[in-house]
Amino acid sequence: MKIMSIIASGLLAMAMFQSCGSGKPEHMAESFSASTNIQGKEYPKINRDLSVTFRVIAPDANTVELDLCNKIYPMSQINDELWEVISDPQVPGFHYYFIIIDGVRVSDPSSRLFYGCGLMASGIEIPEAGVDFYLEMWTGPYKIIDIEGLWLEKAGFAAAAEVHRIGDFYYYAGTWSDHSDLIEQVPRRYNVPHNQTYLLRSDNPEGPYTSFAIEPGYDYQPRDWDCIDGTLYEENGKIYMIFVHEWTQLIDGTMDYIELAPDLSYTVSRKPVTMFRASEAPWSMEMNSIGEATFGLKMPGWVTDGPQMFKTQTGKLGMLWSSWGKERYVQGIAYSESGTIAGPWVQEEEAFLSNNSGHGMLFRTFEGKLIFLVHHAEEHGPRKPQYWNVDDSGDKLVLGSQINI
Numbered sequence: 001m002k003i004m005s006i007i008a009s010g011l012l013a014m015a016m017f018q019s020c021g022s023g024k025p026e027h028m029a030e031s032f033s034a035s036t037n038i039q040g041k042e043y044p045k046i047n048r049d050l051s052v053t054f055r056v057i058a059p060d061a062n063t064v065e066l067d068l069c070n071k072i073y074p075m076s077q078i079n080d081e082l083w084e085v086i087s088d089p090q091v092p093g094f095h096y097y098f099i100i101i102d103g104v105r106v107s108d109p110s111s112r113l114f115y116g117c118g119l120m121a122s123g124i125e126i127p128e129a130g131v132d133f134y135l136e137m138w139t140g141p142y143k144i145i146d147i148e149g150l151w152l153e154k155a156g157f158a159a160a161a162e163v164h165r166i167g168d169f170y171y172y173a174g175t176w177s178d179h180s181d182l183i184e185q186v187p188r189r190y191n192v193p194h195n196q197t198y199l200l201r202s203d204n205p206e207g208p209y210t211s212f213a214i215e216p217g218y219d220y221q222p223r224d225w226d227c228i229d230g231t232l233y234e235e236n237g238k239i240y241m242i243f244v245h246e247w248t249q250l251i252d253g254t255m256d257y258i259e260l261a262p263d264l265s266y267t268v269s270r271k272p273v274t275m276f277r278a279s280e281a282p283w284s285m286e287m288n289s290i291g292e293a294t295f296g297l298k299m300p301g302w303v304t305d306g307p308q309m310f311k312t313q314t315g316k317l318g319m320l321w322s323s324w325g326k327e328r329y330v331q332g333i334a335y336s337e338s339g340t341i342a343g344p345w346v347q348e349e350e351a352f353l354s355n356n357s358g359h360g361m362l363f364r365t366f367e368g369k370l371i372f373l374v375h376h377a378e379e380h381g382p383r384k385p386q387y388w389n390v391d392d393s394g395d396k397l398v399l400g401s402q403i404n405i
Contacts, residue, residue, distance in 0.1 A: 012124040036094075036125045050089040050126055056108065057081050058101050065100040072100070092128035093384070096121040097271075098155040102219060115177075120179055120193075144207030145172060145200055151217045152176040152198060158177035158305065160197075160229045160359075163205065166239065171264060172200040172209040173241075175228045183224050185250060192249050196221055197230025197241065199264055214266040221258065222270065225249070233257075233309045235341050239264060242275075242319075242341075244304045253278045253304035255321060257341055273342070275319075278302035281332050281347040283354075284323040315339065322358030327350055329358040331374055333397060357386060362397075372399065 030249050031045045031053065043055040054073075058064050059081035066073040077085040085261040096114065098105040098121060107113055111122035147153055158174025164172075177195045184192040196219055200209035211217075220241055221227040230243035239260045247253035256272040278284050279302045288300050305322040312318065317336040324330060331353040334345045353360070353374060360374035389400030 009296070011012050014285045034124045035127075037110055038112055043110055044108070044124055046124075046126060047086070050092070052087045052090060052124060052126075054085050054087070054099075054108070056083045056099055056101075058083055061101050063100075063102055066097065067100055067105065068097040069095055090124075090126045090143065092126045092167055094123060094125050096123050098122065120177060142206070144202075145174075145209045146207075147200070147211065149216065150198075150211060151178055151181070151194070152178055154178045161273075162231055164232045165205075166232070166234070166264070168203065170202050170205050170209070171232065172202070172207075173197055173230050173232060174200075175227075175230065183226065186249070192246075193224075195226045195228050195246065197243050198229060199241075201264075203367050212263075212265055214261075216260075218266060220260075221245075221256075221272065225272075227256075229306050231307050231309065232260075232399050233341065235325075239259050240341055242307045242309065243272075244307065245274075247274075247278065247301035247303045248299070251300060252302045253323075255304050255307055255319070255345075275341075275343055276334060276345045276347070277377050278304045281323060281334070282331060282349050283325050283326050283332060283347075283351040290324065290326065306361075308361050309341075310392070310397070312395060312397060314393075314395050316395045317341075318397060319345070320352070320360055320362070322360070325354060327354040328356040329375070329377070330354050331358045334353050335396070348396075352397070353388070371403070372397075 002382050031047045033042050034044045034046055037044065043053060045053045047053060054066050054075070056064055056075065061083070064075040064083040066075060066087065068087055069090070073085045073087055075085040075119040078084050097108070098106050107120065108122040111124065113120045114123040155176040158176055161172065161174040163170055163172050175195060175197050175231050179193040181194040182191050186192060198220065199213065201212045220230070221243060226246040226249040228244045228246060228364045230241050233240045233242055240257045241260055242255065242257045245254040245256050254277050255275045257275060258272040259268040261268055284302055286300055286302055303323045306320070307319040310318050310320065317339050319334050320331065321334065322329060322331050330351045332348060333352045334347050336345055337394050338344070355376065357374045357376040359369055360372055362372055363369060364370055370390050370392055372388040372390045374386050377383045387403040387405060389403060391398040391400060
């Protein structure tokens with residue numbers, strides 16, 4: 001049985017996005033509601049200079065602040081219950097943010113929630129000149145999944161989505177997060193939600209993808225684990241799910257795998273196998289040690305993110321994965337000494353790519369050329385895709401030149 005990865009980690013979608021130019025949109029109204037607001041909510045409002053006006057109802061609060069792009073803005077009380085602030089002009093693109101009420105970080109009830117690095121956060125899309133929602137030659141969007149009646153509906157969307165072709169079917173692996181269902185409450189750290197990578201199936205790459213698990217809403221990972229970024233890997237006729245056991249629960253995040261049934265409808269064993277911990281990588285750094293506060297939460301932790309398995313032309317088995325390092329988000333690689341999923345897994349001494357880049361994937365063009373595609377952000381600006389040439393002819397992946405698109 002052979003797995004063909006079609007889409008990995010939402011990055012193919014990034015590859016289809018074309019970011020053109022910079023600066024504020026032409027002919028823009030004086031201010032308008034952000035496209036990322038919950039339907040019917042007027043604020044946040046984007047102003048003509050790309051500053052943003054935020055309003056929050058907090059009648060009993062003593063202090064209210066905005067945490068946007070690692071800058072804290074004190075909000076002013078404009079009546080008995082309403083608080084307001086206008087931010088600095090923002091870089092075009094997508095930005096996470098939090099509201100801080102009497103020292104406690106909360107999501108903005110007027111914003112849709114977005115998932116990243118194991119947390120749900122408010123987010124705002126700042127438009128860019130000459131760009132229609134960052135898309136060119138694009139139709140849709142189209143609904144390709146059907147999760148009606150499953151707990152997945154509560155999450156609203158899937159993060160780190162992938163599509164794999166296995167045999168006669170296409171399998172959609174996505175991470176869903178239900179924050180109404182807490183599996184653990186860690187004092188002075190984080191309320192851990194029900195996070196799971198769930199599988200859907202279709203006989204067509206365009207869907208619809210529906211549940212086929214042995215029971216509706218089946219947990220492919222242990223129910224009391226905080227798990228994200230699941231991917232699929234085949235070895236000796238067996239299919240495995242490789243996934244992240246989150247740092248938010250463990251402090252030192254791990255990469256784990258579990259064997260699936262031949263039809264992928266359940267797991268053969270309920271006990272996952274740990275492949276490695278984030279801190280084992282020499283280049284990985286604890287977040288507080290580098291002054292990093294993930295979405296405003298100053299919690300100690302070593303992060304595991306975004307696994308993708310690959311083999312070089314010599315048959316060497318490796319894994320792309322990400323964490324934090326000297327240059328913030330970092331792309332790393334680990335290799336299996338045994339050439340199998342069982343490892344042991346040995347981390348490279350140096351990161352594969354630093355410069356605030358990570359959660360990458362490998363794909364081949366229609367001409368057969370191998371390309372490395374990765375999330376990248378300049379300072380605290382929006383994440384955009386970067387493309388790199390890579391050489392897999394030897395025992396290890398070698399990063400080549402950046403491709404300018």
